[in-house]
Amino acid sequence: MERALSFLRNHKEIALATCEGNLPKLRIFQIMKQEGNVLYFATSEKKAVWHELRKNPNVELLAYEGNVSVRCSGMVNFNVEEETKRWIYENNAVLSRLYASYDQMVYFCLPIAEMDYYDLAPTPPLFKHFDLMSGEVGDGFVGDRFSK
Numbered sequence: 001m002e003r004a005l006s007f008l009r010n011h012k013e014i015a016l017a018t019c020e021g022n023l024p025k026l027r028i029f030q031i032m033k034q035e036g037n038v039l040y041f042a043t044s045e046k047k048a049v050w051h052e053l054r055k056n057p058n059v060e061l062l063a064y065e066g067n068v069s070v071r072c073s074g075m076v077n078f079n080v081e082e083e084t085k086r087w088i089y090e091n092n093a094v095l096s097r098l099y100a101s102y103d104q105m106v107y108f109c110l111p112i113a114e115m116d117y118y119d120l121a122p123t124p125p126l127f128k129h130f131d132l133m134s135g136e137v138g139d140g141f142v143g144d145r146f147s148k
Contacts, residue, residue: 001115001117001128001130001137003117004070004115004117004128004130005034005036005037007063007068007070007117008031008034008039008063008070008072009034011063011064011065011070012030012031012032013028013029013030013063014028014029014030014031014061014062014063015027015028015029015061015062015063015064016028016029016041016049016059016060016061017059017060017061017062018049018052018053018056018059019052019056019058020048020052020055025048025049025052027049029041029049029061030092030094032088032091032092033084033087033088033091037111037112037115037132038109038110038111038112039061039072039109039110039112040080040084040088040107040108040109040110041076041107041108041109041110042085042088042089042092042095042105042106042107043105043106043108044099044104044105044106045106050106053076053108057075057076057077058073058074058075059073059074059075059076059110060072060073061073061110066121067119067120067121068117068118068119068120068121069117069118070115070116070117070118071115071116071118072110072112072114072115072116073112073113073114073115074110074111074112074113074114075110075111075113076108076109076110077108077109077111078106078107078108079109080107080108080109084107085102085103085105085107086102088102088107089101089102089105090102111132112132113131113132113133114129114130114131114132114133115129115130115132116128116129116130117129117130
């Protein structure tokens, strides 16, 4: 599991999937902070993504480079402490270019519920599934009974 979490720490640009009604919505997002298996994000309450998350907090994200990808899912929440909001704003240079103050943004976090780690380099390719809610880990190869 640490390999997958480390991959996320080193690949902050991810594809984030939300839903609007019954239609999926996908966009590129940046992980602003990571504490263990909790990922933090910032956006504007004027953006569609914020309204989608308020109606349906279930998300899935994907980080990918080369032969490796990490997919995570769970339910976002909006209980981000002031100290964390300030840290995110102060430690992400692009935010100060777009917003005059940390409190002009909205913040949410994703406690990862499930995570899949794929490595297509070995033969056969490696697949690990982590259910962080139950603590179960599934080992296998892409295409076998563990793949989702």
